[in-house]
Amino acid sequence: xxxxxxxxxxxxxxxxxxxxxxxxxxxxxxxxxxxxxxxxxxxxxxxxxxxxxxxxxxxxxxxxxxxxxxxxxxxxxxxxxxxxxxxxxxxxxxxxxxxxxxxxxxxxxxxxxxxxxxxxxxxxxxxxxxxxxxxxxxxxxxxxxxxxxxxxxxxxxxxxxxxxxxxxxxxxxxxxxxxxxxxxxxxxxxxxxxxxxxxxxxxxxxxxxxxxxxxxxxxxxxxxxxxxxxxxxxxxxxxxxxxxxxxxxxxxxxxxxxxxxxxxxxxxxxxxxxxxxxxxxxx
Amino acid sequence: xxxxxxxxxxxxxxxxxxxxxxxxxxxxxxxxxxxxxxxxxxxxxxxxxxxxxxxxxxxxxxxxxxxxxxxxxxxxxxxxxxxxxxxxxxxxxxxxxxxxxxxxxxxxxxxxxxxxxxxxxxxxxxxxxxxxxxxxxxxxxxxxxxxxxxxxxxxxxxxxxxxxxxxxxxxxxxxxxxxxxxxxxxxxxxxxxxxxxxxxxxxxxxxxxxxxxxxxxxxxxxxxxxxxxxxxxxxxxxxxxxxxxxxxxxxxxxxxxxxxxxxxxxxxxxxxxxxxxxxxxxxxxxxxxxxxxxxxxxxxxxxxxxxxxxxxxxxxxxxxxxxxxxxxxxxxxxxxxxxxxxxxxxxxxxxxxxxxxxxxxxxxxxxxxxxxxxxxx
Amino acid sequence: xxxxxxxxxxxxxxxxxxxxxxxxxxxxxxxxxxxxxxxxxxxxxxxxxxxxxxxxxxxxxxxxxxxxxxxxxxxxxxxxxxxxxxxxxxxxxxxxxxxxxxxxxxxxxxxxxxxxxxxxxxxxxxxxxxxxxxxxxxxxxxxxxxxxxxxxxxx
Numbered sequence: 001x002x003x004x005x006x007x008x009x010x011x012x013x014x015x016x017x018x019x020x021x022x023x024x025x026x027x028x029x030x031x032x033x034x035x036x037x038x039x040x041x042x043x044x045x046x047x048x049x050x051x052x053x054x055x056x057x058x059x060x061x062x063x064x065x066x067x068x069x070x071x072x073x074x075x076x077x078x079x080x081x082x083x084x085x086x087x088x089x090x091x092x093x094x095x096x097x098x099x100x101x102x103x104x105x106x107x108x109x110x111x112x113x114x115x116x117x118x119x120x121x122x123x124x125x126x127x128x129x130x131x132x133x134x135x136x137x138x139x140x141x142x143x144x145x146x147x148x149x150x151x152x153x154x155x156x157x158x159x160x161x162x163x164x165x166x167x168x169x170x171x172x173x174x175x176x177x178x179x180x181x182x183x184x185x186x187x188x189x190x191x192x193x194x195x196x197x198x199x200x201x202x203x204x205x206x207x208x209x210x211x212x213x214x215x216x217x218x219x220x221x222x223x224x225x226x227x228x229x230x231x232x233x234x235x236x237x238x239x240x241x242x243x244x245x246x247x248x249x250x251x252x253x254x255x256x257x258x259x260x261x262x263x264x265x266x267x268x269x270x271x272x273x274x275x276x277x278x279x280x281x282x283x
Numbered sequence: 284x285x286x287x288x289x290x291x292x293x294x295x296x297x298x299x300x301x302x303x304x305x306x307x308x309x310x311x312x313x314x315x316x317x318x319x320x321x322x323x324x325x326x327x328x329x330x331x332x333x334x335x336x337x338x339x340x341x342x343x344x345x346x347x348x349x350x351x352x353x354x355x356x357x358x359x360x361x362x363x364x365x366x367x368x369x370x371x372x373x374x375x376x377x378x379x380x381x382x383x384x385x386x387x388x389x390x391x392x393x394x395x396x397x398x399x400x401x402x403x404x405x406x407x408x409x410x411x412x413x414x415x416x417x418x419x420x421x422x423x424x425x426x427x428x429x430x431x432x433x434x435x436x437x438x439x440x441x442x443x444x445x446x447x448x449x450x451x452x453x454x455x456x457x458x459x460x461x462x463x464x465x466x467x468x469x470x471x472x473x474x475x476x477x478x479x480x481x482x483x484x485x486x487x488x489x490x491x492x493x494x495x496x497x498x499x500x501x502x503x504x505x506x507x508x509x510x511x512x513x514x515x516x517x518x519x520x521x522x523x524x525x526x527x528x529x530x531x532x533x534x535x536x537x538x539x540x541x542x543x544x545x546x547x548x549x550x551x552x553x554x555x556x557x558x559x560x561x562x563x564x565x566x567x568x569x570x571x572x573x574x575x576x577x578x579x580x581x582x583x584x585x586x587x588x589x590x591x592x593x594x595x596x597x598x599x600x601x602x603x604x605x606x607x608x609x610x611x612x613x614x615x616x617x618x619x620x621x622x623x624x625x626x627x628x629x630x631x632x633x634x635x636x637x638x639x640x641x642x643x644x645x646x647x648x649x650x651x652x653x654x655x656x657x658x659x660x
Numbered sequence: 661x662x663x664x665x666x667x668x669x670x671x672x673x674x675x676x677x678x679x680x681x682x683x684x685x686x687x688x689x690x691x692x693x694x695x696x697x698x699x700x701x702x703x704x705x706x707x708x709x710x711x712x713x714x715x716x717x718x719x720x721x722x723x724x725x726x727x728x729x730x731x732x733x734x735x736x737x738x739x740x741x742x743x744x745x746x747x748x749x750x751x752x753x754x755x756x757x758x759x760x761x762x763x764x765x766x767x768x769x770x771x772x773x774x775x776x777x778x779x780x781x782x783x784x785x786x787x788x789x790x791x792x793x794x795x796x797x798x799x800x801x802x803x804x805x806x807x808x809x810x811x812x813x814x815x
Contacts, residue, residue, distance in 0.1 A: 013388065013390060014390055014426035016426070016580075017388050017390060020386055022385065041384055042384075057567070059381065059569075060379075060567060060569030061567060062567040063567060084594065098385025098386060100386070124809060125809035154809055155807070155809040155810060180734075183804070184730075185728065185731075189759050190734070191717070191734045191736070192732065192734045193733050193800060194803045194804060197800060201738065215809075218806060219803075219809075222803055242593060243593060243598065244590070244592055244593050246563070246564050246583075247563070249422075249423040250417075251423070251563065252562060252563045252564065252565070253561060254562065254564075256608070256612065256620075259616040259620060280535045281604075282599050282600065282601060282604030283535065283598075283604070283607075283608075
């Protein structure tokens with residue numbers, strides 16, 4: 001077969017076609033959140049950067065953007081919260097089930113550019129999932145960074161993600177892990193309060209730190225304000241933004257946030273660029 | 284190099300033009316009269332063109348009217364744009380079926396017959412270029428759009444009869460076609476009824492050679508120029524475009540948004556008729572057995588509440604925020620996203636808005652009363 | 661062991677007080693220690709003290725029938741616990757339980773109230789600082805009231 005004919009018959013599938021990935025492991029994190037580990041059925045592994053997302057497809061049901069929560073040093077993993085028809089189907093996928101994956105899309109947390117800096121990871125709720133590859137990267141290259149703090153808040157102790165991993169991180173001597181919940185019944189001996197309070201007491205140098213923030217938009221606003229109160233400059237604070245997405249390619253228009261397209265120019269943004277946009281209601 | 288010699292053809296030669304393109308295997312589409320409007324559809328022959336028709340257009344107003352001549356292109360633009368052929372309102376992207384090892388996907392076969400677009404106005408050439416930037420100019424190319432664009436034959440038409448809502452001059456997009464076409468026609472009614480033909484590509488030159496024609500002389504060129512210049516002087520609307528991107532960025536809380544929100548029905552007509560609006564949605568469907576699935580892509584509009592829905596609700600729940608999104612995107616943030624304005628001044632949104640909202644008026648009002656603040660969304 | 665004076669100078673709450681004022685406040689303070697699970701104060705009791713935590717953490721709790729003790733807020737080293745000593749009816753609204761070994765400086769609120777009555781400037785300075793704490797706690801409580809991690813329309 002000539003090369004020309006070969007090329008014609010082996011055109012790679014377009015970017016709207018999901019690649020089949022098999023669920024190799026399934027772990028229930030909380031009452032409504034599961035982590036799935038995925039392996040490609042036939043093709044190549046994908047190598048997502050921390051902060052990127054994929055479009056996950058449940059056969060016949062639909063597709064949603066989900067942040068990558070692991071995949072450089074291990075299997076591709078996604079932590080998914082069951083909030084609608086598609087996420088419900090994804091969360092129900094058993095080991096061996098095949099899902100579709102497109103991507104990875106979007107930009108990355110600036111961990112590479114933050115060499116030598118203190119790193120402050122601030123997460124709320126499921127916002128810890130997109131930050132996990134970031135703190136994993138930092139820990140794999142620990143000597144490249146200064147003080148490292150992971151500050152995490154969720155609704156209740158039952159809603160905390162990656163509890164075992166966080167406990168293991170706590171056991172290290174070179175990372176601060178501070179967790180708080182909005183509300184707790186008896187039995188919880190940890191902190192009850194808000195994430196901004198954790199920011200106020202974390203150990204880092206505001207002049208040389210880089211903050212990576214992810215969670216509900218309101219929570220990110222409060223956290224950013226607390227980081228600014230600590231003396232951080234707004235161009236060293238990074239947020240991960242979310243909007244409706246239908247393609248991930250910059251073609252469908254849905255993920256617009258003011259002058260940007262989140263699938264292409266985000267989801268990671270510098271706070272000084274975002275501040276003005278977040279202040280306009282219903283933008 | 285192709286033969287750039289400007290020629291003149293008789294109106295009857297358009298029949299030969301259409302036939303030649305059909306014979307070459309093109310799907311020929313162009314303006315016809317249907318349902319009380321001039322719309323774009325398949326052209327069986329040049330006789331289907333709106334011979335002797337024109338339009339009367341204003342805000343929320345469109346009427347067909349008879350001309351007192353046999354002009355083939357004596358009108359501006361109707362409710363259709365070429366995006367219905369290049370970015371069809373609903374297509375299948377792929378079909379999938381379950382397999383033991385998961386599923387298998389077959390992408391939809393790409394359109395076989397290339398398109399020949401007859402009668403593309405200068406503003407529309409710009410609109411196509413703008414959509415090219417969005418759908419082909421980024422990191423990913425839209426597969427279906429790329430296939431339809433590839434090999435499309437473009438016969439442009441220079442306007443001599445602008446519409447009542449046209450403002451291409453303000454937007455720098457017309458009335459003269461500057462490029463992006465295979466052939467460009469300028470209809471001359473002054474004296475002998477004829478069409479000046481300019482060549483824009485090798486393919487265009489090759490097609491022209493198959494038509495009965497004569498070389499253009501100075502009087503032909505001058506008459507054509509006069510017709511187009513006349514159109515430029517009779518624009519229905521004007522828009523001050525200086526600093527418009529920053530003007531809108533500075534006025535996201537202007538009280539005019541409240542004002543337009545009392546009128547806007549969020550019906551989305553403007554987005555349907557706009558030649559640059561490109562937003563789409565994706566729908567995954569399955570048959571009753573659950574063994575077969577399809578992914579469909581269809582037009583979407585930022586005016587629908589669902590458009591900005593994420594868990595918990597819509598980011599733009601009010602008409603005010605949705606109208607603001609559309610207008611500030613079209614005239615402002617489009618520059619940030621794609622490096623140009625999103626508007627080509629065709630005026631369709633003004634004509635086809637059921638309540639007659641005029642974007643040039645809205646923008647002028649914001650410019651005139653800059654800093655006029657309002658309350659919350 | 662640190663003197664109360666030295667402790668006060670470290671506490672953000674007392675930042676900006678004059679040396680004289682610090683001495684006045686220090687005069688009402690003494691060091692105290694609680695074992696894990698010991699109560700610092702109980703809901704309903706007279707509130708005549710406030711604490712500045714030096715080590716450990718404290719949970720503010722309220723008892724809800726059929727649910728048991730519910731933690732409203734936890735406070736750590738550097739935080740002030742208790743403002744009810746400043747405002748009538750001078751009664752605690754919550755239980756405060758040590759979640760670990762707790763070392764704190766306890767201040768005699770009744771004594772301080774008397775000093776503030778005689779020295780309005782001291783009164784104003786303390787009142788404005790405690791007001792700041794209450795505002796901050798209110799902000800945090802409002803943030804949690806928003807239930808940001810839940811989704812509208814979900815359970």
